[in-house]
Amino acid sequence: MSYIIGVDGGGTKTEAVAYDLGGHKISEGKAGFGNLLINEKQAIANIISAIEQCLAPIQGKCHYICLGLAGFGGVENSEGIENALRNAFNTPFTIVNDGIIAHAALLKGKDGILTISGTGSVSIGIHNGTEKMAGGWGHILGDEGSGYWIAMQAFIKMTKEEDEGLNYSHLTKSFLKKLGYHSVLELKKFIYTSTKAEIAAFVPLIVQHADTGDDFSQNILRQAGYHLSKNTLDVCRKLKLSEHVTIAIKGSILTNIPLVQSSFIKHIQLEKPDVNLVLEDVTSTLGCYYIALKHLR
Numbered sequence: 001m002s003y004i005i006g007v008d009g010g011g012t013k014t015e016a017v018a019y020d021l022g023g024h025k026i027s028e029g030k031a032g033f034g035n036l037l038i039n040e041k042q043a044i045a046n047i048i049s050a051i052e053q054c055l056a057p058i059q060g061k062c063h064y065i066c067l068g069l070a071g072f073g074g075v076e077n078s079e080g081i082e083n084a085l086r087n088a089f090n091t092p093f094t095i096v097n098d099g100i101i102a103h104a105a106l107l108k109g110k111d112g113i114l115t116i117s118g119t120g121s122v123s124i125g126i127h128n129g130t131e132k133m134a135g136g137w138g139h140i141l142g143d144e145g146s147g148y149w150i151a152m153q154a155f156i157k158m159t160k161e162e163d164e165g166l167n168y169s170h171l172t173k174s175f176l177k178k179l180g181y182h183s184v185l186e187l188k189k190f191i192y193t194s195t196k197a198e199i200a201a202f203v204p205l206i207v208q209h210a211d212t213g214d215d216f217s218q219n220i221l222r223q224a225g226y227h228l229s230k231n232t233l234d235v236c237r238k239l240k241l242s243e244h245v246t247i248a249i250k251g252s253i254l255t256n257i258p259l260v261q262s263s264f265i266k267h268i269q270l271e272k273p274d275v276n277l278v279l280e281d282v283t284s285t286l287g288c289y290y291i292a293l294k295h296l297r
Helices: 040-055 079-088 098-106 147-163 170-179 184-191 196-200 203-211 215-239 252-256 258-271 285-296
Strands: 002-009 014-020 025-031 061-069 093-097 112-117 121-127 130-135 246-250 276-278
Touching (some): 002 098, 040 079, 093 098, 098 112, 098 246, 147 170, 147 184, 147 203, 147 252, 170 184, 215 258, 252 258
Parallel strands (some): 061 093, 112 246, 246 276
Antiparallel strands (some): 112 121, 121 130
């Protein structure tokens, strides 16, 4: 049997999937985080483990391994992971950022734009071999429209209520209850000691309040959709794309929150009425399959 292995290495887990040359899944392996920036030695061990698990139940020839690793663009020296792969597997390989394999998965290896919004946010466009991005700056410089950004708008509003001596809103009271606090004055100890993911975990509360008619919560979610559409359209302009561009979405914020998604689509269609939208979700490892095929041709 001839096959390709795709690896999706994220901040919490690594997934390796073997595909036959027709794109059908034949085995998989899973391990811990694959982001080299967290702990390079452990990440490499996790990646190797996931691939080995994937290889164990199958026989035949692996023609190519494609890896999409979170944070790979920030790695100063990739020799560690490259040497480990050469020593462990006698197989050609390519390593790219995890956003690139997600793009290939949703767009089936073709040109277009992928906009991702989870804890962070970014838009990635590829056209005729040229790659452009907008967003993806991280929570300090940007990430507008991300889960972190959405939650922070509510936390900032809480501080304004406190400073202006206003009665706490229902949303603020909900946040304080979840935190186990009695006053907004206690907020700093949470904000300055928490991870981006821990802050973004408050988004479901905002969605709940939006669903019950809270104007502020609804407005935050609509603004998130607008910011994500702006990044997407910025990439369109950078790539000089026509009206018939294909745009895919990924990430819990864009795929699971209707107000964000509808706002995103509305603002895209105002400028690109003939846009082709890809809204279904697929595993990112499938993007490795499409990328590997191009290397095998």
